[in-house]
Amino acid sequence: MDTEHIANITAEHAKRLLAEDSLIPPPTSWAGAGGTLLGTEHAVALATRSEISPTAAEALWRPLVEHRLDVRLAGSDPGARLGELLDAWEPHVRECPRGEWDTAAIVVRPSRDTAGTEELIRRGFAPGRVIAVRPADRLGGGPPAVPGVRIRRAEWRDRPTAVRLLLELLRYDAQFGLVTPRDAAERVVTEQVDRELAQREPQLWIAELYGEPLGIAQLQLPPASDWVRGQVSAGRVGYLTSLNVAEQARSTGVGTALAEHAHQVFDEAGAEVVLLHHALASPRSTPFWYAQGYRPLWTYWYRRPAVR
Template sequence: MNSHAIAAGHTERLATVDALLPEMPALEPVEGAVSLSATAGDSVAAGLSVRTEAGPDSVDSPWRALVEHRLEARLTGPRPEAALDALLTRWDEHLKAVAPPGDAETAATVVRPSRDSPGSAELLRRGFAPVLVIAVRPADRLAVTGPPATPGVHIRPAEADDLETAVGLELELQRYDAQFGSVTLREGAEEAITADLSKQLGRENPTLWIAELYGRPLGMVRVQFPGETSWIGHRVAAERVGYLSSLAVAEPARSSGVGSALAAHAHQVFDECGTEVVLLHHALANPRSTPFWYGQGYRPLWTYWQRRPAVYRSR
């Protein structure tokens, strides 16, 4: 079966699973990538393994291993889990040839539709864990105008004087998420965050807001509007895609309504500019963010299954 037929079967199968998944094209070979295929009876899998690197000082480095081997898979046939298992066997053979054993800065990652559950047990048996999720929230166009008021909370665009507060909140968020394997704390993180957030200040169309609780700045939210989200917009079947980059609330203000007020404000801003869906990443094991975001109308769309190190040392 050729790659286009496999992709067509894969897309047809997933169309019954999640209407917000985009059409998934055939996996075409690209420079530096390795094409893989496997069969299991009448079921077939096609895969593409892509290796990427990030410098330790890059903005992306806290959110990934410095070297990542990512497998894109297309599965078709009556037993997709068996096809995936066979594909993972082929991929493991490849990884053992190219990845240093026991290197915690080398990860193997499989990004799968969250509702495509066949194959989950096979990933777990091979040492993969569901670490990160892309969650989706369709626009709520029937909502009343404006978010509900939270006593004592005032939300305003961030100003230059808020930079230190925003950096501190982002660092606090990274330190908390590091407990769940979705963040690696890096030297120079404060400098990288400062440079990144500085670009958000003073924009005519604000993308960074501060929440004050009785006059104290204790929370923030960052967003990307449609037109800035091409890097992730292909992950959902929608044209106008917004992205909620981060939402952080200082420890003393948690459970005070600040987080919900910030989320409601961001959703109002997205709705006002005609956003169809909003995406965000969150650590699946985080006992705060997972129930919080799903209480705000999000649900899992894609799940990042990760094994880090990519290859374990032989015992």
């Protein structure tokens, strides 16, 4: 496949996406990216495979083996073109053992690029995770603030509470099939908390009610959030890493108080947008974030296990 063919399809794909969503950045170059190029007259894709160790920090959030397809669609029927690319990809995915839970086939698409959604469903994919975006000036709603709730920066004495609340979040999210319980979870989370607490101004915030810690929010400001900057067409990008409210305190406004505080911190840091990942199937996080002024930017379509 020649580079001119790829460039022409990419340009048409980018134009189509820009019309749908001005916050989606132009597609990145595949030069030197590795993987296998797949293509037809009006569509191209890059198929990649990655594998990580179960003790790696990322293993908490992803299957160990991931096959990913990055697609670019042109022509008058982009949905049909996506179907053809998915079929061309299938033999590559089939190297995974049938039924192996720690594998997934993943297609990450701009949420508003809905062409070909049916083709994904037909082949066993489901929308699992979203990167949601909130422009800085967006208003959010929520219940009135709980009287007595106080948000403060975490300190070393909060270490056990922070670890407990973040592990509780992992356990809650594991229900939705994309977070995998791992033996290394407590060690990984403790290391993350320690790294954060060692900062001069830790971006770890505790919500407490009359001295009892009930919730936690973990934030990344630029440059710590720069790893996610390429996902959105904006200059300064903040990332909301985690938010959890203790089970007994949910639905009482503590989450809203933490989110409002986080947005204030992002505003002060000059973030133009804030991004976060959340599980679409979560009956808690999905409605919560959309009430707080977020909306879907990228949708991760999963088939897990990769081969059934």
